[in-house]
Amino acid sequence: MRVVFVLLAAGLATTAAACPPPIPPLHPPTLEETDAWYRDYADIENIVYATVDRAIPPQGTGRQGRIRILHVYKGAMRVGQRVAVTNESEITCGMIRPWEVPRGHYGVLRLGPAADVMAFEGFMAPQTAAELIRRGLIGSAAAAHP
Numbered sequence: 001m002r003v004v005f006v007l008l009a010a011g012l013a014t015t016a017a018a019c020p021p022p023i024p025p026l027h028p029p030t031l032e033e034t035d036a037w038y039r040d041y042a043d044i045e046n047i048v049y050a051t052v053d054r055a056i057p058p059q060g061t062g063r064q065g066r067i068r069i070l071h072v073y074k075g076a077m078r079v080g081q082r083v084a085v086t087n088e089s090e091i092t093c094g095m096i097r098p099w100e101v102p103r104g105h106y107g108v109l110r111l112g113p114a115a116d117v118m119a120f121e122g123f124m125a126p127q128t129a130a131e132l133i134r135r136g137l138i139g140s141a142a143a144a145h146p
Contacts, residue, residue: 038131038132038135038137041110041132041137041138042137044074044110044111044112045074045075045076045111045112045113045114046072046074046075046076046077046110046111046112046113046114047072047073047074047075047108047109047110047111047132047138048069048070048071048072048073048074048075048077048108048109048111049069049070049071049072049073049106049107049108049141050067050068050069050070050083050106050107050109051067051068051070051104051105051106052065052066052067052101052102052103052104052105052106053065053066053067053068053082053103054066054103055100055101055102055103056085056086056087056100056101056120057087057100058087058099058100059086059087059088059089061087062086063086064084064085064086064117065084065085065086065087065101065120066082066083066084066085067082067083067085067109067120068080068081068082068083069081069082069083070106071141073108073132073138073139073141074137074138075111076114077111077114083111083118084116084117084118085117085118085119085120086117086118086119086120087099087100087101087120088119088120088121089120089121089122101120105123106123107123107124107126108123108124108126108128108129109121109122109123109124110124
């Protein structure tokens with residue numbers, strides 16, 4: 001029984017050591033730091049609500065997926081426009097395999113300047129989108145579609 005427990009404990013320790021938890025910030029962000037972080041969104045060219053039309057392959061594969069624009073919060077993109085994208089989302093732990101974004105996933109995302117193929121960096125957290133609307137940096141989709 002002891003041998004099984006030791007082997008199990010050794011396996012758990014190896015798994016836990018493979019991907020340590022992120023280092024917590026030294027202090028919570030100040031109001032000025034938070035404001036500066038949100039002001040950075042003012043420089044982003046396109047903020048849209050979109051759905052994945054064709055699965056977005058994992059980062060590093062060189063293949064493209066496609067999104068379809070459902071609402072434009074900011075920028076020159078059009079509703080219904082289909083955009084080829086490559087997966088540029090950041091992976092925070094080397095033990096996690098690159099992931100694919102399946103068809104049908106949706107959310108708010110930021111895109112750089114219009115190009116033939118654009119970088120998909122992941123969907124924005126709903127709280128971030130809500131805060132951008134609250135701060136007046138983007139308009140509400142609900143207000144545009146009563």
